[in-house]
Amino acid sequence: MSTLSRRGVFVCIVVVALCGRALAADFVAPANDVISEAQFKAYMAAETELVKAVPALQQQLDSAQTPDAEAAAKAAANQKVTDCAAAQQLSREEYDWIDDQAMKAYNALLGVEQFTDQKNKDLEAQVEANNAKFAAAKANLAAYTAAQKDGRRVMTDAQKAATTQAAAADKEKSVGLLHEDTDALTAANAAVQRHQQEWTTADTDYKNPPSELDAVAEASYKLQKADDREKALSAIEDARRAVADAQSDIDLDNAHIKADDAHLAHPDLPATAAEKAEIDKLNADTIAAAQKDIEDATKFAAGVDEAKAKIAADADALAKDVPPQNIKLIQDHRDQYAKVLSGLGITPTPVAPEPPPPPPATPPPDDAAMQQP
Numbered sequence: 379m380s381t382l383s384r385r386g387v388f389v390c391i392v393v394v395a396l397c398g399r400a401l402a403a404d405f406v407a408p409a410n411d412v413i414s415e416a417q418f419k420a421y422m423a424a425e426t427e428l429v430k431a432v433p434a435l436q437q438q439l440d441s442a443q444t445p446d447a448e449a450a451a452k453a454a455a456n457q458k459v460t461d462c463a464a465a466q467q468l469s470r471e472e473y474d475w476i477d478d479q480a481m482k483a484y485n486a487l488l489g490v491e492q493f494t495d496q497k498n499k500d501l502e503a504q505v506e507a508n509n510a511k512f513a514a515a516k517a518n519l520a521a522y523t524a525a526q527k528d529g530r531r532v533m534t535d536a537q538k539a540a541t542t543q544a545a546a547a548d549k550e551k552s553v554g555l556l557h558e559d560t561d562a563l564t565a566a567n568a569a570v571q572r573h574q575q576e577w578t579t580a581d582t583d584y585k586n587p588p589s590e591l592d593a594v595a596e597a598s599y600k601l602q603k604a605d606d607r608e609k610a611l612s613a614i615e616d617a618r619r620a621v622a623d624a625q626s627d628i629d630l631d632n633a634h635i636k637a638d639d640a641h642l643a644h645p646d647l648p649a650t651a652a653e654k655a656e657i658d659k660l661n662a663d664t665i666a667a668a669q670k671d672i673e674d675a676t677k678f679a680a681g682v683d684e685a686k687a688k689i690a691a692d693a694d695a696l697a698k699d700v701p702p703q704n705i706k707l708i709q710d711h712r713d714q715y716a717k718v719l720s721g722l723g724i725t726p727t728p729v730a731p732e733p734p735p736p737p738p739a740t741p742p743p744d745d746a747a748m749q750q751p
Contacts, residue, residue, distance in 0.1 A: 484716075487709055
């Protein structure tokens with residue numbers, strides 16, 4: 379089915395007489411392209427009448443069965459436009475000029491509004507995010523500065539509870555290891571005493587061989603006791619190393635238990651020198667980051683008015699080719715104009731910013747320059 383559109387019909391220039399006055403066919407558009415209030419009023423009256431005629435004109439076009447009938451329907455539609463214009467003391471040339479300028483103004487108005495609304499929403503979202511960033515940075519700066527002064531870690535209640543729970547579990551484990559290591563120390567000390575007694579016995583036997591042994595047997599006897607003495611001495615050394623290891627483990631267990639007790643009592647305070655160094659670095663780094671965020675957020679806030687001004691300037695640039703008086707005229711009669719466009723089946727095309735130019739193409743490598751000397 380064909381669709382009727384006054385922009386698609388054949389244009390016929392017609393001179394119409396109305397109320398005894400001939401309408402000029404040689405209309406000359408003003409140099410500034412500004413539509414007067416009187417012109418727009420007459421144009422809207424013509425448009426309103428044209429909307430009323432659309433159903434009949436559309437029916438004539440839809441019922442056309444031959445090319446000649448279709449051409450006749452389009453000619454009738456075109457003539458109806460001319461007649462509606464003439465009824466309002468408008469030549470077809472003046473009507474077409476007003477029609478073109480009004481559409482340009484409406485497209486500019488819509489484009490500026492859409493552009494401004496979207497850009498302002500984007501800016502508002504950025505401002506909201508920046509405000510949140512600033513508030514978070516201020517809170518962090520205050521919290522971590524106080525923590526740095528007190529030498530403690532910044533922790534939430536949940537983190538404190540988790541640290542306390544972990545410290546309790548670690549202490550229970552360390553106490554169990556302490557019992558095991560204490561038993562190991564007791565066993566190692568007992569081994570030292572046992573092997574010392576073995577050495578003493580072997581040494582006494584070496585120095586006091588049985589009197590009934592002949593010289594050969596005595597020499598063999600003393601050789602055996604000397605070997606027993608060496609074995610006992612080696613065992614003593616092993617047992618003493620076991621004592622030292624067990625004592626080292628016990629000292630480590632006690633250190634863990636002491637640290638766990640400290641974490642249980644004050645989960646936000648360091649329990650060791652290593653923890654203190656870690657917390658000091660964390661506090662200093664967080665303070666520096668918060669100061670940087672505050673600086674960045676302050677700079678952004680200072681530039682909001684400039685950003686708003688740029689949005690307004692960019693919006694004005696979208697409508698630079700349309701007289702502002704025409705945009706104001708359409709804005710004042712917006713509902714009436716939009717209703718007419720809808721009745722005529724015309725969809726506006728809001729102006730939009732030109733897309734940024736594509737990045738320059740990378741030139742192909744110079745094969746000659748890439749050759750090795």
